[in-house]
Amino acid sequence: MTRLNVLLLVVLIFSSIYLVRVSHESRRLFADLDKARSEERLLDSDYEKLKAEKQAQATPLRVEKTARDKLLMRNATPAVTQYVSRSGAVAASGAGASQ
Amino acid sequence: MSWLDKAKVGASGAKRSTRKLQGRAPGANSRAVTYSTSPLLASKTPPWRSKFLVAIVGVAFCGLLGRALYVQVIGTDFFQKQGEIRYARTLELPASRGRILDRNGQILAASVPAPSLWAIPKDFEADSAQRKQLAKLLGMTTKDLADKLDDNQNFAWLRRQADDQVARDVLALNVKGVHQVREYKRKYPEGEAATHVVGFTNVEDQGQEGIELAHQKDLAGRDGTRRVIKDRLGRVVEDIGDSVAPVDGRDVQLSIDSKVQFFAYQRIRDAVAENKAQAGSVVVLDAKSGELLALANYPSYTPGDRRSLSGEQLRNRALTDTFEPGSTVKPFIAAWALETGRVKPDTVIHTAPGRVAMGGFVISDAHPHGDLTVSEVIQKSSNIGSMRMGLMFQPREMWELYTQVGFGQKPQLGFPGAVTGRLRPYKTWKPVEQATMSYGYGLSASLLQIAHAYTVFTNDGEVIPITLTKTDTAADKVPGVRVISPATAKTVRQMLSLVTGPGGTAPKAQTIGYSVGGKSGTAYKQEGKGYATKKYRSWFVGIAPINNPRIIVAVMVDTPTAGKWYGGDVAAPVFSDLVQQTLRTLGVQPDLDVKTQIITKQVPAEDESF
Numbered sequence: 001m002t003r004l005n006v007l008l009l010v011v012l013i014f015s016s017i018y019l020v021r022v023s024h025e026s027r028r029l030f031a032d033l034d035k036a037r038s039e040e041r042l043l044d045s046d047y048e049k050l051k052a053e054k055q056a057q058a059t060p061l062r063v064e065k066t067a068r069d070k071l072l073m074r075n076a077t078p079a080v081t082q083y084v085s086r087s088g089a090v091a092a093s094g095a096g097a098s099q
Numbered sequence: 100m101s102w103l104d105k106a107k108v109g110a111s112g113a114k115r116s117t118r119k120l121q122g123r124a125p126g127a128n129s130r131a132v133t134y135s136t137s138p139l140l141a142s143k144t145p146p147w148r149s150k151f152l153v154a155i156v157g158v159a160f161c162g163l164l165g166r167a168l169y170v171q172v173i174g175t176d177f178f179q180k181q182g183e184i185r186y187a188r189t190l191e192l193p194a195s196r197g198r199i200l201d202r203n204g205q206i207l208a209a210s211v212p213a214p215s216l217w218a219i220p221k222d223f224e225a226d227s228a229q230r231k232q233l234a235k236l237l238g239m240t241t242k243d244l245a246d247k248l249d250d251n252q253n254f255a256w257l258r259r260q261a262d263d264q265v266a267r268d269v270l271a272l273n274v275k276g277v278h279q280v281r282e283y284k285r286k287y288p289e290g291e292a293a294t295h296v297v298g299f300t301n302v303e304d305q306g307q308e309g310i311e312l313a314h315q316k317d318l319a320g321r322d323g324t325r326r327v328i329k330d331r332l333g334r335v336v337e338d339i340g341d342s343v344a345p346v347d348g349r350d351v352q353l354s355i356d357s358k359v360q361f362f363a364y365q366r367i368r369d370a371v372a373e374n375k376a377q378a379g380s381v382v383v384l385d386a387k388s389g390e391l392l393a394l395a396n397y398p399s400y401t402p403g404d405r406r407s408l409s410g411e412q413l414r415n416r417a418l419t420d421t422f423e424p425g426s427t428v429k430p431f432i433a434a435w436a437l438e439t440g441r442v443k444p445d446t447v448i449h450t451a452p453g454r455v456a457m458g459g460f461v462i463s464d465a466h467p468h469g470d471l472t473v474s475e476v477i478q479k480s481s482n483i484g485s486m487r488m489g490l491m492f493q494p495r496e497m498w499e500l501y502t503q504v505g506f507g508q509k510p511q512l513g514f515p516g517a518v519t520g521r522l523r524p525y526k527t528w529k530p531v532e533q534a535t536m537s538y539g540y541g542l543s544a545s546l547l548q549i550a551h552a553y554t555v556f557t558n559d560g561e562v563i564p565i566t567l568t569k570t571d572t573a574a575d576k577v578p579g580v581r582v583i584s585p586a587t588a589k590t591v592r593q594m595l596s597l598v599t600g601p602g603g604t605a606p607k608a609q610t611i612g613y614s615v616g617g618k619s620g621t622a623y624k625q626e627g628k629g630y631a632t633k634k635y636r637s638w639f640v641g642i643a644p645i646n647n648p649r650i651i652v653a654v655m656v657d658t659p660t661a662g663k664w665y666g667g668d669v670a671a672p673v674f675s676d677l678v679q680q681t682l683r684t685l686g687v688q689p690d691l692d693v694k695t696q697i698i699t700k701q702v703p704a705e706d707e708s709f
Contacts, residue, residue, distance in 0.1 A: 079694060
C-alpha cells in the first residue's frame with residue numbers, strides 16, 4: 001500500500017512537471033505560429049504592393065515614352081500591317097497595292 | 100519501522116506524561132493545560148483560552164470561506180473580467196480592400212501597406228538638429244512640427260501613409276517618442292489618366308468618388324477579430340473564444356481598357372493644350388456590348404496626392420456637364436423621318452436663303468445652302484434642313500424619339516454624379532421650340548448620353564444600355580430597345596460617313612484604313628440666360644468602322660481659344676487619332692484599301708554554294 005502511494009506520488013510529480021513542460025512548449029509553438037502567420041500577411045501585402053508598383057512602372061505613358069524616345073519606334077499604321085485571318089490566308093490590308 | 104510508527108510512540112508518550120501531571124495536582128479547581136512534559140514549564144492556563152483560540156481560527160476560516168464564496172460564486176463575473184483584462188487581448192484582423200481591375204486584369208487601384216508615423220508628445224525628446232531634420236523629412240517647418248506636437252499631449256500623427264523611405268529615415272533618426280504603425284493606402288498605377296473613372300478613397304479607406312464610391316460595399320472588406328492570451332513578452336500564446344475571420348473586399352472588374360483609356364486621356368490633354376481650351380472630355384464605347392472602354396477628362400488630377408483632391412479638376416465632365424447637343428441630334432431627326440417614310444435619302448429640302456424667321460427668332464445656317472437632299476442636310480449640317488424635317492413630326496413623336504435614345508433620362512450606369520440632362524415635356528413646347536429642338540437646341544445632355552444615343556445606329560436600330568463592368572458572355576448582354584429598323588440605321592450610317600468625306604463638315608475625322616462616320620457639333624456656350632459670344636463648345640461623335648461598327652467615340656472640347664472652334668476642326672482630329680489607335684489595339688482589321696508600304700526590296704540573290 002505504502003509503496004503504491006509512493007509510486008503514485010512520484011508519477012504525479014513527474015506528470016505535473018511534464019504538463020508544465022508541454023504547456024510551455026505549446027505556448028512557445030503557438031507564439032511561433034502566430035509570428036509566422038503575421039509574417040505571411042506582411043509578405044502577402046508586400047507582394048501586392050510590388051505588383052502594383054511593377055504595373056506603375058509599366059503604364060502606357062512610360063511604355064510609349066520609352067518606345068518613342070529611346071527605341072525610336074513609331075505607331076504601326078494599317079499601311080505597314082499585314083493582317084492574317086484565322087484560316088491562315090493572308091488578308092492583305094494593303095489590298096490596294098495588289099490591284 | 101517507519102516514521103509513522105515513531106510518531107505513534109511519541110503521541111502515546113505525551114499521553115502518559117499528561118496523566119502524570121493530572122495525578123500531581125488533582126485538587127486544583129481549574130484544569131490546567133500541559134504544554135510540555137517538563138513540570139517546570141507547566142503553567143496554569145484557563146481552558147477558555149484554548150477554546151477562544153480555536154474559535155478565532157474557526158472564525159478566520161469562515162472568513163476565508165466567505166471570501167472564497169464571494170470570489171468564486173457571487174462576484175465571479177467581475178473577477179473573471181478583471182483577470183481577462185490583464186492577459187486577454189482582442190486583436191483586430193484587418194480586411195484588405197478589393198482591387199479595381201480593367202477588362203484585361205490590369206490593376207487600376209490596389210491597397211498597399213504604407214507606414215504612418217505618430218508621436219507621443221510628452222515622450223518626445225529631440226535636440227534642435229534632430230527637430231530640424233525631422234521636420235525636413237516630413238516636409239514641414241519646425242514651427243509646424245512644434246504646433247503639431249503641442250496639440251495633444253498623448254498622441255499626434257506626424258504623417259499618415261508616408262513613403263517607405265521617409266518612414267525609414269525618420270525612424271533612423273532615433274527620436275524618442277516617435278513611432279510607426281502599418282496602415283494601408285490605395286495605389287493607382289494609372290494615375291491621372293483613369294482617375295475620373297476609378298475615383299479615390301479618403302484616408303480611412305472609404306470611397307469618395309467614382310467606382311471607389313459606387314462600389315464601396317463590394318470593395319470594402321469586413322474586419323475580423325480574435326481573442327487571444329498574451330504573455331509577459333507580448334507574444335500570443337493561446338486563442339480563446341471564437342474568432343471572426345476577416346472578409347476581404349471583392350475585386351471589381353471594369354469594362355475600361357487601360358490602353359484605350361490612357362490614349363484617350365493623352366489625346367484630349369494634348370487637344371486642350373493645342374486649342375488653348377478650358378477643358379475636354381472623351382468617351383469611348385464598345386458599339387456592340389455597350390461597355391465603356393474609356394472615359395477621360397482634362398483637367399485631371401493625381402489621385403495619390405491628397406493636396407490635389409479638390410477644385411474643379413475633380414469634375415467628371417463627360418458625365419456631369421450637360422450642354423445642348425446641337426447638330427449631333429440631326430441624324431436622329433433624319434432617321435425618324437426616314438423610318439416613318441416622310442422622306443427618302445434623296446428627297447430635296449429647300450434651305451435657301453439660309454435664314455428663317457419664326458416666332459420672333461431667326462434660325463440660320465452658318466453658310467447658306469440652296470436645295471439639299473436629306474443626306475446633304477446631315478453632311479453639311481444644315482439647321483434649316485433639319486428643322487424642316489423636325490416640323491413634320493408631332494411634338495409627342497419627337498419627344499418619344501429623344502426619350503427612347505436616352506435624352507432626359509438618367510444613365511443606368513451606377514456611377515455617382517451622372518446627370519439626367521434636360522428634355523421638357525412635349526405638352527409645354529412652343530412651335531419655335533420644336534423647331535430649335537430638331538437641330539439640338541432647347542434640350543441638354545451629357546457627352547456620355549450623346550455617345551449612348553448613337554448606339555441606336557451601331558446596333559441596327561436598337562439602343563443598348565451602357566455598362567461600366569465587364570460583360571463576359573453573351574448571356575450577360577441586356578437586350579436593347581428597338582427605335583428604328585436596321586435598314587434605316589444602315590442608311591443613316593452612310594449619311595454619317597458622308598460627314599467625314601469631302602464636302603462634309605468633318606473631313607479631319609478620317610483615319611487611315613478604317614471607314615468612319617460621325618457628326619460634329621459646335622455651339623455658343625450658355626452663360627446665364629443667354630449665349631456667350633466668342634465662347635464655343637466643340638464636339639464630335641462618331642462610329643467606326645462604318646459598316647460593322649465596333650466603337651463609338653465622343654469628343655468634346657470646351658472653349659477652344661486658339662482660332663479654331665468648329666467641331667470638325669477641334670474635336671474631329673482627336674476622334675480620328677482615337678479611332679485609329681483603339682481599333683488597332685482591339686485588333687480590328689482595316690476595311691479600307693490602304694496603299695501598303697510593305698514591299699520586298701529587290702536585291703540580287705547570293706549564289707548558293709553547292
